[in-house]
Amino acid sequence: MKRVSRKETTENNSKYMMRSKDRHEKVSLSLTxxxxxxxxxxxxxxxxxxxxxxxxxxxxxxxxxxFTDLYLTRSLTRPLLIFQFYCPAKRHFCSSSPENLSHDHSITPKTIPGLQISPPVRGLICCRDNDAKLFIVGNPSTGQFLTLPRxxxxxxxxxxxxxxxxNDLYKVFNMTLVKDKQGCFLSSEHQVYTLGAQNxxxxxxxxxxxxxxxxxxxNNGVVYYGAWSGCSGSQDKRSGVVVSLDMRSEEFSTMTLPEGVIITGQPNLVSYNGAIAFVNQSPNGRFDLWVLMDASKQEWTKISLLVPCWEDLVGKDKLCCRGTISSGELVFEPCYSPxxxxxxxxxxxKNKARRVDVERSRDHCVIRTRIFVDHVxxxxFLPRTV
Structure with a gap:
C-alpha cells in the first residue's frame, strides 16, 4: 500500500479546490x-x-x-405574521404566512432576544431588553441580531x-419619561440611533x-403613535393626540384626534390596508375604526363594523385588534393568553369571520402571546457600526 504524505494530501486538496472553484466560475459565466x-x-x-x-x-x-430592494419589493407582495411568545426566562418567535391560517396548525418558536418588540419595518425588528438595558435590532429571516450601545x-x-x-436609513428613537411639577409623566431626553452611522x-x-x-x-417614512399632550393634573382632562415623527428630519409634530376616539392602555393603533387607524372595540364584537386618510389635511374616515357570531367564536375572552393582513382580513387575538x-x-x-386555533410548542411555558402583521x-445584512 502506497503511503501518502501530508504534502501530497495538501496538494491534492488544493487541486480539488481549484477545480471546484473553476466549475463555479464556469457556471456563473454561463448564466447572466x-x-x-x-x-x-x-x-x-x-x-x-x-x-x-x-x-x-x-x-x-x-x-x-x-438586490435587497428587489427582494423586498417582491416580499412585500407576500407579507408574513410574527408570533412572539413571552416565557418566564426567554422570549421566542416564529413567522407564518396568512395562507397557513386557513386551518389549524402548530408553530415551533425560535429564541429571540429582548422583551418588547416594535412592529416590524421592512423585514427588521427592534427589541428592547429592559433587564439588560439594551436595544437589539435584528433580521428574523437571517437570524442576525445587532446589539446597540447602551x-x-x-x-x-x-x-x-x-x-x-x-436616505435609506433605519433609526431607533428612545425617550426618557420624567415627572413634571404637577406629577405627570412627559417625554424628555429624546435620542436617536442610526444603523450604519457612528456608534x-x-x-x-x-x-x-x-x-x-x-x-x-x-408608514411612508413617518412613525405615528398615540399620546397625551400636556398635563392638567388628571388623566381624564388630558388631550389625546397623534404624534408623527418624521424619520428624515427627526422632527415631532402632533395632530388632533377625531371626536370619539379614545386612546386606551391597549395598543389600539393598528395598520389598516396600508394606512394607520385607531380601533375602539366593544365586548360584543362591535368596533369602530378611524382611518387616517390624509395626514397633511388630518382627514379621518370612520368605519363601524360588527363581527358575526362573535360570542360563538370568542367565548368570554377579551380580544384586541392587530390590524389587517394581506388578504384584507382584520386579525384579532386575546389580550391575555388563554x-x-x-x-x-x-x-x-364578505362579512365572514373564522377562528384559527394555534398550537404552541409545549417545550416552553408561555404566559403571553403577541402577533405582528406586515412582516416581510x-x-x-445589518450594517456594522463604525
Missing part, C-alpha cells in the same frame, strides 16, 4: 447576472446569505442595495423604530412634550 439575481430572489433569505461565499461577485451582488439614561422609557426611505446615540429636540401611549407604526391560543380573522367585504422576509 440578471438571471442569477432572478433565481436568488426566489430563494429563502437564509439560503441567500449562505451563497455569499460562492464568489466575490455573488457577495457584492447579494449585499448590494439593488443608552446613558434608562429609567421609564418609550422607544420607536422606523425607516427613512429618502453613538444622538440627542434631538422635541418641541411638543407628550406622554406616549401606543406602539409606533412606521390556555388555548387562537386568533379571529374577519373579512369585512429580507436578505439584508
Amino acid at each position: 447576472m440578471d438571471l442569477i439575481t432572478e433565481i436568488l430572489t426566489k430563494l429563502p433569505p437564509i439560503s441567500v446569505c449562505k451563497l455569499i461565499f460562492v464568489s466575490k461577485l455573488w457577495l457584492s451582488t447579494i449585499q448590494g442595495k439593488f 443608552v446613558e439614561a434608562w429609567m421609564k422609557t418609550a422607544s420607536f423604530f422606523g425607516y427613512d426611505p429618502v 453613538t446615540w444622538r440627542m434631538i429636540e422635541c418641541k411638543c412634550p407628550h406622554y406616549p401611549l401606543t406602539q409606533g407604526i412606521c 390556555c388555548k391560543y387562537f386568533i379571529i380573522c374577519y373579512d369585512s367585504k 422576509e429580507s436578505p439584508m
Whole structure:
C-alpha cells in the first residue's frame, strides 16, 4: 500500500479546490447576472446569505442595495405574521404566512432576544431588553441580531423604530419619561440611533412634550403613535393626540384626534390596508375604526363594523385588534393568553369571520402571546457600526 504524505494530501486538496472553484466560475459565466439575481430572489433569505461565499461577485451582488430592494419589493407582495411568545426566562418567535391560517396548525418558536418588540419595518425588528438595558435590532429571516450601545439614561422609557426611505436609513428613537411639577409623566431626553452611522446615540429636540401611549407604526417614512399632550393634573382632562415623527428630519409634530376616539392602555393603533387607524372595540364584537386618510389635511374616515357570531367564536375572552393582513382580513387575538391560543380573522367585504386555533410548542411555558402583521422576509445584512 502506497503511503501518502501530508504534502501530497495538501496538494491534492488544493487541486480539488481549484477545480471546484473553476466549475463555479464556469457556471456563473454561463448564466447572466440578471438571471442569477432572478433565481436568488426566489430563494429563502437564509439560503441567500449562505451563497455569499460562492464568489466575490455573488457577495457584492447579494449585499448590494439593488438586490435587497428587489427582494423586498417582491416580499412585500407576500407579507408574513410574527408570533412572539413571552416565557418566564426567554422570549421566542416564529413567522407564518396568512395562507397557513386557513386551518389549524402548530408553530415551533425560535429564541429571540429582548422583551418588547416594535412592529416590524421592512423585514427588521427592534427589541428592547429592559433587564439588560439594551436595544437589539435584528433580521428574523437571517437570524442576525445587532446589539446597540447602551443608552446613558434608562429609567421609564418609550422607544420607536422606523425607516427613512429618502436616505435609506433605519433609526431607533428612545425617550426618557420624567415627572413634571404637577406629577405627570412627559417625554424628555429624546435620542436617536442610526444603523450604519457612528456608534453613538444622538440627542434631538422635541418641541411638543407628550406622554406616549401606543406602539409606533412606521408608514411612508413617518412613525405615528398615540399620546397625551400636556398635563392638567388628571388623566381624564388630558388631550389625546397623534404624534408623527418624521424619520428624515427627526422632527415631532402632533395632530388632533377625531371626536370619539379614545386612546386606551391597549395598543389600539393598528395598520389598516396600508394606512394607520385607531380601533375602539366593544365586548360584543362591535368596533369602530378611524382611518387616517390624509395626514397633511388630518382627514379621518370612520368605519363601524360588527363581527358575526362573535360570542360563538370568542367565548368570554377579551380580544384586541392587530390590524389587517394581506388578504384584507382584520386579525384579532386575546389580550391575555388563554390556555388555548387562537386568533379571529374577519373579512369585512364578505362579512365572514373564522377562528384559527394555534398550537404552541409545549417545550416552553408561555404566559403571553403577541402577533405582528406586515412582516416581510429580507436578505439584508445589518450594517456594522463604525
